[in-house]
Amino acid sequence: MSDNHAIDTVLDRHRRDGTRLVQILREVQEQLGWLSPATLTRVAEGIGWPRAMVSGTASFYSFFHTRPRGKYCVLWSDNITDRMLGNAELMDAMCKKLWLEPGRVSEDGLVSVNTTSCTGMCDQGPAVLVNYRAIPQMTHGRLGEMVGLIREEKPVAEWPAEWFAVEDNIRRKDILLGNELKPGQALKAALERGPQAMLDEIKGGKLRGRGGAGFSTGLKWDACRNAAGHGPNPAHYVVCNADEGEPGTFKDRVLLTSYSSMVFEGMSIAALVVGAKKGLIYLRGEYRYMLEPLESALAARRAEKLLGRNILGSDFEFDIEIHLGAGAYICGEESALIESLEGKPGRPRIRPPFPVTCGYLDQPTTVNNVETLAAACLIATHGGAWYAQHGTEKSAGTKLLSVSGDCERPGIYEYPYGVSVRQVLDDCGATDSQAVQISGPSGICVAAEEFGRRIAFEDLPTAGAFMIFDDTRDMFEVARNFAHFFAHESCGFCTPCRVGTTLVKNMMDKISRGHGSPYDINELFKLHRLMQGASHCGLGNSACNPVFDTLNKFRPAYERRLQSLDYEPAFDLDAALSEARQMTGRDDAGAHLSNEAEV
Amino acid sequence: MNDTNNSFQLDGEDLPFTPGQTIMQAAKAAGVYIPHLCWHPDFPAHGSCKLCTVKVNGRFGSSCTMEAQAGMTVENRTAELDDKRRTMLQMFFVEGNHFCPSCEKSGDCALQATAYELKMMSPHFDMFYPDRPVDASHPDILLDFNRCIMCSLCVTASREVDGKNVFAMGGRGILGRRIHINSESGRLADTDFALSDRAANICPVGVILKKRKGFAVPIGDRRYDKTPINEQVKEPTA
Numbered sequence: 001m002s003d004n005h006a007i008d009t010v011l012d013r014h015r016r017d018g019t020r021l022v023q024i025l026r027e028v029q030e031q032l033g034w035l036s037p038a039t040l041t042r043v044a045e046g047i048g049w050p051r052a053m054v055s056g057t058a059s060f061y062s063f064f065h066t067r068p069r070g071k072y073c074v075l076w077s078d079n080i081t082d083r084m085l086g087n088a089e090l091m092d093a094m095c096k097k098l099w100l101e102p103g104r105v106s107e108d109g110l111v112s113v114n115t116t117s118c119t120g121m122c123d124q125g126p127a128v129l130v131n132y133r134a135i136p137q138m139t140h141g142r143l144g145e146m147v148g149l150i151r152e153e154k155p156v157a158e159w160p161a162e163w164f165a166v167e168d169n170i171r172r173k174d175i176l177l178g179n180e181l182k183p184g185q186a187l188k189a190a191l192e193r194g195p196q197a198m199l200d201e202i203k204g205g206k207l208r209g210r211g212g213a214g215f216s217t218g219l220k221w222d223a224c225r226n227a228a229g230h231g232p233n234p235a236h237y238v239v240c241n242a243d244e245g246e247p248g249t250f251k252d253r254v255l256l257t258s259y260s261s262m263v264f265e266g267m268s269i270a271a272l273v274v275g276a277k278k279g280l281i282y283l284r285g286e287y288r289y290m291l292e293p294l295e296s297a298l299a300a301r302r303a304e305k306l307l308g309r310n311i312l313g314s315d316f317e318f319d320i321e322i323h324l325g326a327g328a329y330i331c332g333e334e335s336a337l338i339e340s341l342e343g344k345p346g347r348p349r350i351r352p353p354f355p356v357t358c359g360y361l362d363q364p365t366t367v368n369n370v371e372t373l374a375a376a377c378l379i380a381t382h383g384g385a386w387y388a389q390h391g392t393e394k395s396a397g398t399k400l401l402s403v404s405g406d407c408e409r410p411g412i413y414e415y416p417y418g419v420s421v422r423q424v425l426d427d428c429g430a431t432d433s434q435a436v437q438i439s440g441p442s443g444i445c446v447a448a449e450e451f452g453r454r455i456a457f458e459d460l461p462t463a464g465a466f467m468i469f470d471d472t473r474d475m476f477e478v479a480r481n482f483a484h485f486f487a488h489e490s491c492g493f494c495t496p497c498r499v500g501t502t503l504v505k506n507m508m509d510k511i512s513r514g515h516g517s518p519y520d521i522n523e524l525f526k527l528h529r530l531m532q533g534a535s536h537c538g539l540g541n542s543a544c545n546p547v548f549d550t551l552n553k554f555r556p557a558y559e560r561r562l563q564s565l566d567y568e569p570a571f572d573l574d575a576a577l578s579e580a581r582q583m584t585g586r587d588d589a590g591a592h593l594s595n596e597a598e599v
Numbered sequence: 600m601n602d603t604n605n606s607f608q609l610d611g612e613d614l615p616f617t618p619g620q621t622i623m624q625a626a627k628a629a630g631v632y633i634p635h636l637c638w639h640p641d642f643p644a645h646g647s648c649k650l651c652t653v654k655v656n657g658r659f660g661s662s663c664t665m666e667a668q669a670g671m672t673v674e675n676r677t678a679e680l681d682d683k684r685r686t687m688l689q690m691f692f693v694e695g696n697h698f699c700p701s702c703e704k705s706g707d708c709a710l711q712a713t714a715y716e717l718k719m720m721s722p723h724f725d726m727f728y729p730d731r732p733v734d735a736s737h738p739d740i741l742l743d744f745n746r747c748i749m750c751s752l753c754v755t756a757s758r759e760v761d762g763k764n765v766f767a768m769g770g771r772g773i774l775g776r777r778i779h780i781n782s783e784s785g786r787l788a789d790t791d792f793a794l795s796d797r798a799a800n801i802c803p804v805g806v807i808l809k810k811r812k813g814f815a816v817p818i819g820d821r822r823y824d825k826t827p828i829n830e831q832v833k834e835p836t837a
Binding site: 053501534571 | 644646647648649650652659661664683686687690691693694724725727749764765766767768769770771772773775776779780781782783784785
């Protein structure tokens with residue numbers, strides 16, 4: 001099949017609709033390997049969009065390649081938990097075996113090796129994506145075999161199937177994971193209640209968003225329900241946010257693997273309440289391997305009259321479509337997610353207006369987290385009053401925690417809200433813990449003296465990440481990893497975040513190299529104050545949190561690296577020679593400027 | 600002085616507004632300067648430069664996107680806010696390659712003029728020295744992306760006024776974000792861009808430059824050479 005034929009087939013399948021550009025580009029790339037200039041031109045003509053907008057979108061997402069990619073593209077998940085499991089050493093070994101530099105395609109166009117942001121396999125790392133297929137639990141043994149298969153040019157589809165097995169690792173079940181709901185049961189209950197009564201139960205159950213912010217689900221659905229659709233195609237939409245990009249979070253992976261029926265059903269209940277006929281799941285690109293199983297599950301639900309027209313014999317109509325993301329953390333922000341669903345770069349919108357009145361295709365849209373939607377099924381079945389009995393006064397129900405890092409049993413733990421950090425640490429077999437990063441890099445770093453604090457909106461709100469660091473870990477390196485993450489993921493729209501995240505990264509690297517001084521610490525605090533107030537969205541506002549928290553709670557981790565001077569320039573004579581060393585293949589003592597000479 | 604129903608406090612002064620106006624629009628109408636770079640009175644707010652950040656009832660917000668509300672208290676030219684603005688200006692100067700003395704836009708450049716207004720004395724941070732190739736392909740226009748501040752005004756003008764979509768903002772983050780040109784080659788010469796386009800006349804800095812016109816007006820006689828930017832609030836903009 002010629003390239004143009006392949007492109008046209010994809011375009012036709014998507015009705016040449018530009019709002020589906022991200023899906024079009026992904027599918028074309030899956031067939032052609034990369035998105036060449038000619039490909040982008042043909043796609044632009046096909047959807048009738050300016051070519052610059054198409055290339056603007058293609059270049060926004062990390063998983064789209066506008067330059068030849070290599071037949072095998074190996075990406076190492078680079079969350080701090082992967083680091084702690086030795087990913088850097090493994091990636092280095094892989095590059096040596098393949099005679100490669102990270103980030104460069106081999107001369108023969110066969111392979112490239114690089115890092116990527118957390119792929120959501122923290123409980124079974126170090127993890128890689130090979131041609132965007134997830135492989136957890138990398139070892140030196142597996143690495144050797146993989147290099148062999150790459151050299152033989154064996155298609156990834158023919159690699160050992162057990163490599164691709166992703167474990168659920170559910171360690172503790174409560175009302176959500178322990179439920180015995182049958183497909184259709186919650187939806188039937190919701191239909192019997194009717195939209196308004198169902199909404200009242202959600203409000204009565206005090207359900208709050210599980211994505212971290214904790215906004216009242218009942219109020220969100222109510223606002224969406226009351227907003228009028230407008231224009232020639234008025235409609236309401238339900239969007240399931242399965243972007244789960246926060247490093248250290250993987251609960252949605254498990255829900256969508258083993259509880260997808262509840263997630264679909266929660267979306268249907270939301271649709272019933274707000275009056276939507278269409279739902280969209282925005283699934284992060286790292287979870288590409290779930291697409292076919294989820295599509296099959298949707299088809300099965302249609303066959304059982306749980307989706308489509310006349311659901312369960314009623315006049316309720318609703319269906320669900322899956323959109324895949326393409327490697328952009330920012331798309332977890334709801335308005336950026338909607339931009340991405342519309343085929344554009346994932347840039348957070350100016351708000352107001354909020355998505356509940358002006359969301360997907362400018363229509364009223366409720367965007368809810370995977371876990372929130374699953375929890376709605378419990379409320380539909382058992383009622384709000386029952387649900388509100390669980391958890392605390394202000395945080396009803398349970399929360400799934402994605403536990404990773406230094407512990408014996410990483411995995412998914414479901415607790416009623418109010419559980420203490422210490423309890424979780426005891427249950428997962430963590431010893432000598434010095435810190436826990438709650439809710440990922442954008443969350444809160446909790447030190448040992450705070451382990452009595454509780455997981456709840458009124459104390460430690462969380463999207464679910466629970467990364468444990470024992471007393472052998474260097475909390476400065478944890479913060480530095482997170483600083484690199486934010487610099488990589490900033491969308492670049494607003495000045496404080498675009499430039500600030502890189503300034504923070506550079507300062508952390510400077511301190512890491514032993515060139516930091518108290519001056520740099522003050523600079524970090526100054527940038528924190530600026531970015532927290534002036535940034536366009538939550539990413540920029542929270543990007544300095546890990547640095548700020550560790551500076552306040554683990555100051556010695558920074559101070560032991562500082563020069564005892566007031567100021568040290570970032571310019572490093574020895575580092576400036578690195579290019580010359582690389583070109584001459586030298587790394588001996590004579591090729592370095594000694595540190596004594598500098599002091 | 601004004602009907603209190605239609606006024607708010609800006610740095611302690613009563614400022615009238617028409618319902619629906621943003622803080623920025625109300626300030627401009629009253630001749631009050633709020634520092635800004637990406638905002639232009641003829642176009643919807645972009646809200647990216649964040650230089651117009653003010654404090655509204657104690658909370659930070661962008662004055663170009665926030666609607667004015669009766670009775671609100673807005674801080675604008677306070678030491679705290681100007682300090683933040685200075686830092687953001689420094690961010691612009693280090694992320695791009697800005698060499699004012701050799702730039703043919705010197706004196707007509709909003710970035711330079713705003714830096715003078717806010718008394719920015721140095722770039723402060725280490726320079727990034729990005730590699731941003733120029734595009735000299737077009738017979739009448741030179742594009743020097745070294746000075747781009749990502750304001751998107753050329754994108755909006757080309758789309759809204761010229762109906763051409765010659766530019767689009769694409770890519771991600773500090774390394775990727777840049778203007779994309781509407782041609783497969785990526786060259787301006789291969790588009791229908793023209794000297795008479797509104798987009799050719801809107802760049803607040805020195806990216807979109809008219810060839811052979813660079814020094815028609817000598818340095819010293821240019822817009823911001825004569826009057827500082829804060830005194831030109833009511834002047835028509837490019």
